[in-house]
Amino acid sequence: MNPTPKPFAELTSFLEEQAEPYILLDDHYRILAANAAYRRAFSPNQSVVGRMCYEVSHRYSSPCDQNGETCPLARARASGRRERVLHLHHTPKGEAHVNIELTPLRNAAGAITLYVEKTENLRRSSDPDDGAKPLLIGRSPAFMAMLELVARVGPSMATVLLLGESGTGKELVARAVHEASPRASKPLVAVDCSSLPETLFESELFGHERGAFTGAHAAHAGLVEVASGGTLFLDEVGDIPLSMQVKLLRLLETGTYRRVGSSELRRADIRVVSATHRNLEQMVRDGQFREDLYFRLSTFPIRLPPLRERAGDIALLAPALLQRVAPGRQLRISAEALALLQTQPWPGNVRELRNLLERAALLCDGSVIEVSHVQQALGMTVPAPVTKTAPGCAPRPAATAPAELPAAEQSGAATAPLDPNLPLRELELRVLRERLARHQGSRASLAAELGISERTLYRRLRALASGAPK
Template structure:
């Protein structure tokens, strides 16, 4: 069978489109993972019941369609996972992709929001036009407007020529607003106008311009709470969240860890044919992974360096995890000495974890002499998370 089960799909943990359509008596659509001569691919299956003269279900029309492929390796195929929570998420992606609805991706850092945004764009009718990513967290208030909407020559000091904004660059395609919760309030009004009327003005111009973009936005923040505390406009929230999709954390789909680990290892060390022992996988599955797939990737990368053979063992994983966890469980004595020599932070009584993080962050920031991307790498976080922290701790 295309889905590689010995029994029908509904007896193998998947929903059966035929069973659903015969029960509901109406059109049903579902996403299945099929094994084809080209490899595994996600297929949209649509079942439509046809009635006979007596109004009884007599036939079913079945339509199968691969998720649209537009690039060498489409984003949806880079998204690895089979766990029920992950499949439910992918099903929503397949459902909303071909529509024009604005999508809001909600999920912790490292859960794959950018990959999902690409998958939505690639499965849309806009797939052959650009997908333009706007890192909202990295833009200051003034930069935000000119980056997004462009500016005219002389609009501000340094504007020696006019420049098109990202909205214009995305025309006909998709604008991905990453970390949309970080958009400053005055800019939220301008974004709202773009969403409501499809119009905007370049900085320094009175001319109203039109734009045809679909908006996908993403955030790890609780936007509803931000609306309640009035730091995010309610009208904008409703416009952006026509179709919200929750991206499951790795904790919610720890069954996927073996599969993702295997795929990541073949990319991290393509020539080494590495496998992960059962005990090592158990250790990975017990870990909470606050940094989700990005963190798993880092842990595995470290493990490949710690392992000389072809099997990554529990000890390698523990050591790799130990170097990102607190000094509590040093993996070896050398490490323990290294940790002992670290400067101790003076903690005052009642200091919150956030204050401790802020203090540690400040120390690292002041000592750092390289680029921001090097600092992010050193801290084991994404550059976007670094910008978020800089903003949260008031450095910009």
């Protein structure tokens, strides 16, 4: 292969000095030069000069846009300007999501002849070396579109609103936003808004002074203060009591707050990311959520696709989840079992998939999870209640058994065999009654047994017990 023409020697020398991976391309996708950072990241043992960019990055034999992906070079050729896309690249350590920024270069006549491509890892989203934290895994169009929005908003200070069903990984996406920002070295502090009673919400968020209320024996820093310099993640923001929403609005509008029991105005140095499974727009219309707060929170909304919209990602998710639920075992999934997983509706999304795989792993004595293990694990699943999400804030359950449950349900009384012809709602209630009657432990252990969160268990119990047939 001929060396890089002399007129571009200065350019290649400049690229070589850059810390980020760079390559120089011609109009036919051929790599003319690659700096040391690119060689280390993508092809440490083989030269890339003279090869096609799509061959090195994707193992493709044709350009990305001919393989169902967005090609930045094709876009830059058409637009005549710099283009940015998110790709899933092959690396010696495995696949990794990367930001691609491609800039066209013009000759003296104004024609585009060369392209400079810069590659930047999307931190933490799929780092093969990071086994300590759950990862965002996927390559489906819906997933990649979501992740591209994360990559774009991450470096900014914009307030982000994550919208998605339960179990879609909102906290993981919030972490990806945080770790793609300049605040990545500072704390990410999560606030579970649905678990904070109204009487404690202000104190937990903003802190309190000694003697501010009964039991306040010492001053207490709130979560806003703990998150200083980093990101405050408000999970299930739709569950914030209406009376407390104005206080949060003031924080977002002015960047200031006061501890309970103090007149001192404090300044918050935080970035806010919030999440909800609720329809906030409907809650605004119903007077259950402040419109001004909604607009403050939703500067940059990101919708998280449910698992049923990215069933193709199950082939990637399942092996990674198995490594976490069955560490130390070299488990794999048969093609038939994987095909069965891909046909399920997954109302609980990735969380439900994880729980099912853990059950299947416990049922499997060998090294391969077969379709029979998946079928057995599916048969153990308690049907999810068919209930509509209330437009307002859900009532907060007490820490003890819901008062609405009849005494018989809380006793060890035996239950009659279930009739599969019963209406679904009554069947679900009777299944839960039976499990409650047989269970001798805490609500937390029951939730773990059912493969759901404790919060979800409380919601189901209240939803099913409220006006349900006995």
